[in-house]
Amino acid sequence: MLEKKVQILVCSGNRCNSGLLIENLKHAVKDQGLDDYIKVIRTGCFGLCSSGPVVKTMPDNIIYTGVNPEDARVIVEEHFVKGKPVEKLFYTDPVTGQKISDEKRLNKNKKQIRIALRNCGVIDPEDIDDYIAHNGYEALAKALTEMTPEQVIDVVKKSGLRGRGGAGFLTGLKWELTRVSQSETKYVVCNADEGDPGAFMDRSVLEGDPHSIIEAMAINGYCTGASEGLVYIRAEYPLAIERLKTAIEQARNYGLLGRNIFGSGFDFDISLRFGAGAFVCGEETALIHSMEGGRGEPTLKPPFPSQKGYLGKPTNVNNVETFANIPVILYKGADWFASIGTEKSKGTKVFALAGKVNNVGLIEVPMGITLREVIFDIGGGIKNGKKFKAVQIGGPSGGCLTEKHLDTPIDYDSLVAAGAMMGSGGMIIMDESDCMVDVAKYFLDFTVDESCGKCVPCRIGNKRMLELLENITKGHGNKPDIERLRNLGNVIQDTSLCMLGQSAPNPVISVLKNFPDEFEAHVSHKKCPSGVCKSLMVYEIITENCIGCTACARACPVSAISGERKEPHKIDPILCIKCGACMERCKFNAVIVK
Amino acid sequence: MNKIKTIDALRALRTNIIRNKHFEEGTEPVIIKIALATCSNASGARDTYNYLVSELEKRNIETAIIKTGCMGYCYAEPTIEVRLPGHEPVVFGYVDQQKADDIIRKYIIEGELVEGIIPVNYRTIES
Numbered sequence: 001m002l003e004k005k006v007q008i009l010v011c012s013g014n015r016c017n018s019g020l021l022i023e024n025l026k027h028a029v030k031d032q033g034l035d036d037y038i039k040v041i042r043t044g045c046f047g048l049c050s051s052g053p054v055v056k057t058m059p060d061n062i063i064y065t066g067v068n069p070e071d072a073r074v075i076v077e078e079h080f081v082k083g084k085p086v087e088k089l090f091y092t093d094p095v096t097g098q099k100i101s102d103e104k105r106l107n108k109n110k111k112q113i114r115i116a117l118r119n120c121g122v123i124d125p126e127d128i129d130d131y132i133a134h135n136g137y138e139a140l141a142k143a144l145t146e147m148t149p150e151q152v153i154d155v156v157k158k159s160g161l162r163g164r165g166g167a168g169f170l171t172g173l174k175w176e177l178t179r180v181s182q183s184e185t186k187y188v189v190c191n192a193d194e195g196d197p198g199a200f201m202d203r204s205v206l207e208g209d210p211h212s213i214i215e216a217m218a219i220n221g222y223c224t225g226a227s228e229g230l231v232y233i234r235a236e237y238p239l240a241i242e243r244l245k246t247a248i249e250q251a252r253n254y255g256l257l258g259r260n261i262f263g264s265g266f267d268f269d270i271s272l273r274f275g276a277g278a279f280v281c282g283e284e285t286a287l288i289h290s291m292e293g294g295r296g297e298p299t300l301k302p303p304f305p306s307q308k309g310y311l312g313k314p315t316n317v318n319n320v321e322t323f324a325n326i327p328v329i330l331y332k333g334a335d336w337f338a339s340i341g342t343e344k345s346k347g348t349k350v351f352a353l354a355g356k357v358n359n360v361g362l363i364e365v366p367m368g369i370t371l372r373e374v375i376f377d378i379g380g381g382i383k384n385g386k387k388f389k390a391v392q393i394g395g396p397s398g399g400c401l402t403e404k405h406l407d408t409p410i411d412y413d414s415l416v417a418a419g420a421m422m423g424s425g426g427m428i429i430m431d432e433s434d435c436m437v438d439v440a441k442y443f444l445d446f447t448v449d450e451s452c453g454k455c456v457p458c459r460i461g462n463k464r465m466l467e468l469l470e471n472i473t474k475g476h477g478n479k480p481d482i483e484r485l486r487n488l489g490n491v492i493q494d495t496s497l498c499m500l501g502q503s504a505p506n507p508v509i510s511v512l513k514n515f516p517d518e519f520e521a522h523v524s525h526k527k528c529p530s531g532v533c534k535s536l537m538v539y540e541i542i543t544e545n546c547i548g549c550t551a552c553a554r555a556c557p558v559s560a561i562s563g564e565r566k567e568p569h570k571i572d573p574i575l576c577i578k579c580g581a582c583m584e585r586c587k588f589n590a591v592i593v594k
Numbered sequence: 595m596n597k598i599k600t601i602d603a604l605r606a607l608r609t610n611i612i613r614n615k616h617f618e619e620g621t622e623p624v625i626i627k628i629a630l631a632t633c634s635n636a637s638g639a640r641d642t643y644n645y646l647v648s649e650l651e652k653r654n655i656e657t658a659i660i661k662t663g664c665m666g667y668c669y670a671e672p673t674i675e676v677r678l679p680g681h682e683p684v685v686f687g688y689v690d691q692q693k694a695d696d697i698i699r700k701y702i703i704e705g706e707l708v709e710g711i712i713p714v715n716y717r718t719i720e721s
Contacts, residue, residue, distance in 0.1 A: 005704065005705050005706045005707075007706070007707045009707070009711060009713070011713070039706065039707070041707055041708070041709055041711065042709060043711040043712065043713050044667075044670070044687065044711065044712040044713060044715070045713070045715050046713040046714075046715055047713070047714070047715025047716060056713070058707060059681070061682065103714075107714070107717050107718075108717060110714075110715055110716055110717050111715075111716075112715060112716035112717065113716060113717040113718075113719075114716050114717070114718055114719070115719055117666065118718065118719050119663075120662070120663045120664050120665070120666070121627070121629050121662045121663055121664055121665030121666065121673075121675075122627075122662060123662060123663075124660050124661055124662060125661075125662065125663050126661070129607075129611045130611075130660075132604070132607060132608050132611060133608060133611045133612050133615065135608075137598075137604055138604065138605075138608075141601040141604050142601065145600070145601045146601075200632075200633065203631075203632060204631055204633075204663060204664040204666075205663075207631040207632060207663045207664065208631060208662065208663015208664050209663060237632070239631065239632050239635070240632075254596075254597060254598050255597030255598055255599065256598060262598070262599065262600060262601060262604075263599050263600055328719055332719060358669065359667070359669045359670075360668050360669045361666050361667050361668040361669055362664055362666040362668060363666060364666075364716070378715075
């Protein structure tokens with residue numbers, strides 16, 4: 001069926017900028033009269049951006065790096081005509097000086113590492129056998145039959161794993177705290193209440209690799225002394241729920257959930273609890289109240305769930321991604337895991353990369369990678385050649401970072417120091433056409449909607465902040481408003497009951513700090529520099545350019561434009577709804593926006 | 595289904611599963627993995643899946659189609675991975691019916707790659 005076909009694959013990622021190289025390769029192939037045999041094909045990014053442009057020849061699988069447009073002819077003449085690989089274009093290992101052309105060996109230079117996502121897109125999530133074939137349940141078997149709970153906790157502690165839900169609490173320590181709490185009954189809870197706008201890491205793990213969560217929860221049960229696990233998941237994730245249910249059923253059938261697992265005397269089973277999609281239920285105490293059938297409202301800590309949680313019993317609550325790391329840590333070892341990342345933030349983090357980047361997607365990067373590498377190398381740069389403006393990291397609790405923060409390493413502590421936070425993994429990229437005041441308003445609007453209303457600072461304070469922002473975007477703001485926003489924000493951060501309130505002002509405070517000029521323009525000059533805040537825009541017709549063709553008047557949905565045929569027209573600013581239809585229709589650049 | 599009671603039983607089962615998945619040289623099918631998560635489905639991956647199943651059957655091509663979760667390339671959904679016998683797997687993005695047809699006609703039947711390739715851009719826990 002298969003004939004030998006020869007292809008040259010060329011990375012056409014943003015960083016490689018290989019347009020001319022591709023042209024030259026095509027010409028060189030043609031000049032040799034080989035265009036019937038050799039095809040030049042553009043591909044996506046190889047993830048070797050620092051050594052780009054990257055070229056791969058097929059079917060012999062040779063990788064060339066740092067290929068300039070001038071090298072095209074050499075590759076075609078040497079590699080294809082003479083059959084001799086071009087050694088000078090092989091990758092040179094910076095440490096050993098060795099020349100490498102084999103893609104598998106080059107893989108260690110790639111920026112992403114998939115640990116939590118190791119099985120996503122690889123295995124069939126509805127087939128337990130496929131999971132077992134990929135070392136599934138090995139960690140659970142090893143823990144139950146060869147290790148004591150203390151030893152397992154020790155491995156998790158040594159790995160340095162910190163909670164991936166956002167706050168970054170040490171996972172091993174959390175497990176130990178639940179273990180030492182005295183009680184007959186304890187619970188393990190998986191927090192799958194993913195609520196940040198634009199984030200879908202947990203959903204993807206549950207849909208792509210549900211067994212890893214089941215395995216990790218059972219390991220956690222063994223360590224903490226719990227025999228019941230609960231997954232708190234949003235009802236709006238129907239596919240994740242379906243796959244999780246299938247997986248639980250399959251695990252029960254194999255005896256990997258149930259009584260006396262692996263003959264160790266340890267019993268464990270898992271059931272699901274559905275959330276109705278309230279953001280506050282991602283907070284662990286609110287989540288527990290919701291599971292108990294009460295209102296999803298947080299309570300003061302202490303007591304921590306590890307002391308007094310679900311139904312008053314010690315409860316270990318971990319996020320989906322945290323759990324997804326556990327089986328790997330156990331079978332690859334704590335040292336292996338701790339070798340990835342930075343001194344205080346170990347391992348990797350999954351991000352849902354969204355917004356104005358070319359390659360939106362689910363990515364997993366080692367801690368310590370810079371924002372620049374994520375946005376420009378992995379994300380492929382800003383869409384439509386526009387300029388980068390800001391990155392919103394950490395969702396409604398996080399902050400907006402700017403160009404000057406691009407070289408900040410992504411780890412828990414550096415992000416906090418820069419005025420954002422790790423959060424659960426939402427990363428939204430903004431370009432020059434986004435208004436930062438509007439962005440801050442958007443996130444605050446979200447938290448005001450999602451506030452449970454229990455404590456005054458969050459319920460009333462955030463609402464007042466939102467009103468101030470709305471006024472500013474409508475052009476009714478004045479100078480003292482900026483100071484009011486800052487003061488209110490600080491008070492809310494200091495006095496709210498839970499993390500939702502404590503972090504709600506973060507997006508506003510970070511925009512105030514990083515984009516003071518934009519606030520200033522809105523407040524003092526009543527202008528929105530990005531042209532987003534409609535109330536601050538005025539559409540006008542330049543009399544000299546208008547020929548009176550009436551196209552704009554006919555396009556206006558509210559009849560705000562008047563004027564005689566062949567005479568300059570006028571826009572009534574009171575009637576105008578600023579939809580921009582006139583500007584789009586005008587062929588003479590007579591409509592401007594101020 | 596037999597219960598797995600010991601670590602050895604688990605390992606034996608694993609060996610067995612892997613052995614059953616292994617094909618003698620010359621008898622391997624084309625293995626296609628298709629990402630079918632919520633986001634893939636929203637981009638039309640279900641239609642691509644149905645098309646692949648019916649089209650490959652129509653053309654009598656020995657294939658194993660595996661449904662997987664998200665491959666992470668949201669910008670290029672629907673995404674599929676094709677492994678021809680004796681070859682490294684190749685991931686293709688933007689696989690609508692037209693592209694699926696291209697992949698079957700050119701890559702699966704003729705062995706000629708088509709545009710839309712997404713190279714492996716990450717390390718795995720093994721590497």
